[in-house]
Amino acid sequence: MQRYFIPENQWQLPNDRLIIKNDDYHHIVNVMRMQIDDEFICCDPSEQSYLVKIVEIVDSDKTIHGEIVKPLDEQNELPVNVTIAYGLPKGDKLDLVVQKGTELGMRELIPLKMDRSVVKWDEKKADKKIQRLQKIAKEAGEQSHRQTVPSIGSLQNLRSLLQDRTFDQIMVASEYEAKSLENKDNSFAHTIEHFNEGDDVLVIVGPEGGISEAELQLCQEEDVTPIRLGPRILRSETAPLYILSALSFYLEEWR
Template identity: 55%
Template structure:
């Protein structure tokens, strides 16, 4: 059943009002009619069966029937902080990472990022990424839409937010680092409910200065398998492994 994420202001008692792009999708794409049912999600992560009560030229009004009992979010909150890559790779990264359970996404301006965002370009890109995350959340039947944060540096990211664990995907070590953990070793230290930050560099990887700073901040360098992954593949590998470990393997042992 098709689901839609409806903003807080469009929930009125036991009714939901659907407008704008969602209205177009309900009426013109899905061809829904009065009496049909859809799923509406609120910003609190709750999902409800709803029945279409009326359709006019600008809005669809639905009656709330009952709340769904579902558990489709990762038991840990994973923030992907990704160095700005070339082209439209961020679109793919956000779309697939959303399907795999990402909690938040932070674009990073890093030393080896070829792409540079000015304010105008950033706002346009963020709007597009938010739209992609919303559509991917609906398609994958999630209860929440990942938050797409504004562009940051690794310094501002670690200053402004707190995480239970910070992981850095890098096949290289600095002179200050004596060892690197396997991803499995890192996962074993994570408990359900924790907030995890995963930092991934752009095409050229992280600079030695960035790796040294992250080491000083207590971030743990990890390797993602035996092969060198493309920048857009790394978050998908990590999220897939976390999903399997916490949602499939751990629930059976």
Template identity: 45%
Template sequence: MQRYFVSHPAIENRFSITGDDLHHIARVMRMKEGDSIICVDPDGISAVCEIAEITDEQAIANVVKWIDGTSELPVRVAIASGLPKGDKFEWIIQKGTELGAWEFIPLNATRSVVKWDNKKAFRKIERWKKIAKEASEQSHRHKIPEVLSPVSLTELINLSKNYDKKLVAFEEDAKQRESSVLSKTLNKLERGQSILFVFGPEGGLTEEEILLLKENGFESCGLGPRILRTETAPLYALSAVSYHFELLG
């Protein structure tokens, strides 16, 4: 059943769907009155709905049944990733959303080959947000992850004050098979809390960047004995969080 994130709560058990989602319902899916969809309101509450009306301005969907429960991770996971080449950050957003990430923070790291173009910034960020939205719909999320504008390391450190735990993946720790920090941190993390992971671009973070992060409350950790690509490492971390909190119980 197709899922849509609506911009306003239901009024008298009716949702109004406009914009791109209206186009998707009417033109892409070619839905009719009586078809069923799932609507998710801004608070992450979802409902099975029946389309009552489709016009050029909006689609009206009546609530048939509110859905209990959530598919969200029990902890909030933010992924800060050094801007990689090509479409790798789009891949991180898409797959990271499927795995439950709460927020994505692109980082202008020293070794980032990609240089951020402010003239194209709005269009790029809008594309990232669209990818997160579509991945949230596909994976039956109850929240669309936030996608921030690229930040400097100093700005990231300021943002990090909002998180309960802070880890930075460091290649040298992986070479030394240092995996205990990740495990110990997840054991200390409680449901409802938050964790920020920082990953470098191709070539990794510099020693100076690692040192600055450590001076500001981050712990460095390895992600197993193998060296992971910049687009693989965030998915490893999210999978570890999911296994720890959702499968181990």
């Protein structure tokens, strides 16, 4: 069943009503061709989902008036809140990570300025890039039946990220660990054994050129746990998806 994320100011919960407009109106009316009494799922910002019925379509101001049929009991989110901090990559790799990361349960993505990032964002255009990524996350969240849309953070550097944010677990994917199988404590499997439900988890992934020695030193100074993602060296866009897939399997299916 089709799903939509509706902003807080469009809900009229005391009356069990909501108003749908903008891109969602276009999709419901012009793409899905829905009519009066058709039903779909809407999620509010608190991650509660509802079965909603169309009671009125107002073409003059391009709005849909919906009525809540019933709240739904869903649990589609990862048991930990995963933020991916990703060194700016080339091409459309960031789009891919946002889309697939959303499908796999990511809560937030933070673009990082890193030493080996070839791409440099124009500060004047950064907001438009983030808005575009946020739209990709919304569409992927609807397709994958998420209960919330991952947020896209503003562009940061590694030092400010580590000093200004509070997480229960902080990890950095390190190619140096991938080349060394001797330290079992730095395997990803060993690290996630210590995760608890509700933990806020930050994972740092470098760009195509990897994480510089200076950045790894900074991570060490800030007590960031280096992790090995198997013995092979993964592409920058593969690593976040590996991490999210492994977390989903271990926390939702295995443990």
